[in-house]
Amino acid sequence: MPEAGSLRVALLGCGVVGTQVARLLTEHHDELAARVGATLEIVGIAVRNPDAPREQVTGTPLEPLLTADAEGLVARADVVVEVMGGIEPARTLLLSAIAHGASVVTANKALLAQDGPTLYAAADAAGVDLYFEAAVAGAIPIVRPVRESLAGDQVRRVLGIVNGTTNYVLDRMATEGLDLDVAVKEAQSLGYAEADPTADVEGFDAAAKAAILASLAFHTRVSLDDVAREGITSVTADDVASAASTGHVVKLLAIAERNRAADGTDGIQVRVHPALVPVTHPLAGVRGAYNAVFVEAESAGELMFYGRGAGGGPTASAVLGDVVSVARHRVLGGRGPVESWYADLPVLPATESRTRFQVRLEVVDRPGVLAQVAAVLAGHDVSIEAVRQTAGHAAADGHEVAALLLSTHAAPERALAATVEALEGLDVVREIVSVLRVEGS
Ligand SMILES: NC(=O)c1ccc[n+]([C@@H]2O[C@H](COP(=O)([O-])OP(=O)(O)OC[C@H]3O[C@@H](n4cnc5c(N)ncnc54)[C@H](O)[C@@H]3O)[C@@H](O)[C@H]2O)c1
Numbered sequence: 001m002p003e004a005g006s007l008r009v010a011l012l013g014c015g016v017v018g019t020q021v022a023r024l025l026t027e028h029h030d031e032l033a034a035r036v037g038a039t040l041e042i043v044g045i046a047v048r049n050p051d052a053p054r055e056q057v058t059g060t061p062l063e064p065l066l067t068a069d070a071e072g073l074v075a076r077a078d079v080v081v082e083v084m085g086g087i088e089p090a091r092t093l094l095l096s097a098i099a100h101g102a103s104v105v106t107a108n109k110a111l112l113a114q115d116g117p118t119l120y121a122a123a124d125a126a127g128v129d130l131y132f133e134a135a136v137a138g139a140i141p142i143v144r145p146v147r148e149s150l151a152g153d154q155v156r157r158v159l160g161i162v163n164g165t166t167n168y169v170l171d172r173m174a175t176e177g178l179d180l181d182v183a184v185k186e187a188q189s190l191g192y193a194e195a196d197p198t199a200d201v202e203g204f205d206a207a208a209k210a211a212i213l214a215s216l217a218f219h220t221r222v223s224l225d226d227v228a229r230e231g232i233t234s235v236t237a238d239d240v241a242s243a244a245s246t247g248h249v250v251k252l253l254a255i256a257e258r259n260r261a262a263d264g265t266d267g268i269q270v271r272v273h274p275a276l277v278p279v280t281h282p283l284a285g286v287r288g289a290y291n292a293v294f295v296e297a298e299s300a301g302e303l304m305f306y307g308r309g310a311g312g313g314p315t316a317s318a319v320l321g322d323v324v325s326v327a328r329h330r331v332l333g334g335r336g337p338v339e340s341w342y343a344d345l346p347v348l349p350a351t352e353s354r355t356r357f358q359v360r361l362e363v364v365d366r367p368g369v370l371a372q373v374a375a376v377l378a379g380h381d382v383s384i385e386a387v388r389q390t391a392g393h394a395a396a397d398g399h400e401v402a403a404l405l406l407s408t409h410a411a412p413e414r415a416l417a418a419t420v421e422a423l424e425g426l427d428v429v430r431e432i433v434s435v436l437r438v439e440g441s
Pocket residue numbers: 012013014015016017018046047048049070082083084085086088089107108109110134135138309310311312315
């Protein structure tokens with residue numbers, strides 16, 4: 001048992017986030033004790049290699065606390081903070097901590113999106129807290145607002161910029177006209193993107209966060225496999241410039257919304273993809289590596305949560321908020337909210353979503369071509385909102401070609417896919433340059 005008035009905190013991981021968590025726990029030791037009603041004492045920090053040289057970031061050296069025995073450490077803690085990342089051994093260690101009766105705080109979106117239900121069920125059975133504010137959009141309070149502040153409302157839609165790396169890359173493409181690979185290299189040199197940027201640019205990181213947000217917003221289990229995912233690797237500098245010419249910016253959005261399928265089934269949809277956002281939408285102003293989550297709820301209306309989604313200090317702020325919450329519960333008794341999946345809504349396939357689209361294509365520039373293109377859209381019941389044709393140029397084979405930009409009214413994804421396929425089959429269509437969804441209008 002801990003000393004009276006003292007709680008034992010075990011830290012799993014001492015990297016970018018863990019170091020800052022350790023710093024805040026030591027630097028603000030007395031203030032945290034006053035806020036919690038008990039002192040928070042770090043009893044150990046599990047790392048892969050305790051002997052590896054590390055920067056000293058706290059007044060008290062952390063070296064004496066480092067251990068490679070993570071399993072032994074969780075057995076002697078009241079609060080376990082997991083900031084090591086990855087699926088294993090993080091999952092086993094969290095389950096072990098819960099089985100020992102510890103409350104747990106994690107920043108691990110990958111684990112929660114893959115196997116959250118196992119952790120939630122274990123925490124529920126043991127009567128301990130499982131908190132994870134840092135797992136979605138770093139420092140931004142979004143898990144707690146959706147899980148608690150909006151618990152009396154009906155969330156209709158969540159639109160998020162939840163990956164700082166891709167937002168930085170798209171922003172640099174828009175403001176400097178950079179190519180994607182150049183902007184990604186810049187993001188790596190600034191420490192935003194990992195050496196292997198796949199999880200960010202292919203949308204896996206955003207998809208994990210989308211799954212977590214959708215579970216909370218719609219009281220339904222949603223895992224990473226339920227998220228339709230498309231990254232930013234096919235977005236070109238040309239797409240970004242074309243977006244600007246129609247009053248849009250390209251953003252990688254995580255979208256979770258209530259929807260009704262063509263057969264009348266009520267469900268939800270969760271998807272991550274690049275989208276055109278009107279410059280007048282609040283999400284369009286989210287620049288650089290910042291994150292923001294835009295929530296539409298029945299009674300609250302529109303809400304936006306904005307801030308830093310990554311980085312050691314900002315992420316540690318969210319972790320510490322959770323540590324204080326779970327520690328207060330241990331001091332005062334009771335627990336925080338448990339997972340709520342009563343609604344159990346079906347996750348509808350992405351083909352059931354309805355959005356507006358912009359299709360850019362190159363066509364042969366001669367009479368009747370526009371009519372043929374329009375007929376294809378009409379044949380698939382896709383309504384055209386606007387058409388813009390830019391001056392033609394002579395292609396290498398002597399044909400005059402023109403660039404067309406078609407904006408559609410909201411259309412089912414499946415109709416749009418069939419339309420694009422039919423357009424590709426037209427002799428007069430030389431190339432479908434891009435197809436982008438328009439969101440937030
Ligand atoms: N870095 C961010 O900006 C950020 C933002 C939000 C959430 N997160 C999440 O926080 C977690 C940690 O991220 P990070 O950037 O601090 O990672 P990191 O790679 O900088 O640090 C990981 C730490 O965990 C330790 N560790 C890893 N595997 C271990 C093992 N098997 N046994 C013992 N120790 C082990 C490492 O030694 C290291 O100290 C991840 O789940 C990440 O998704 C990070």
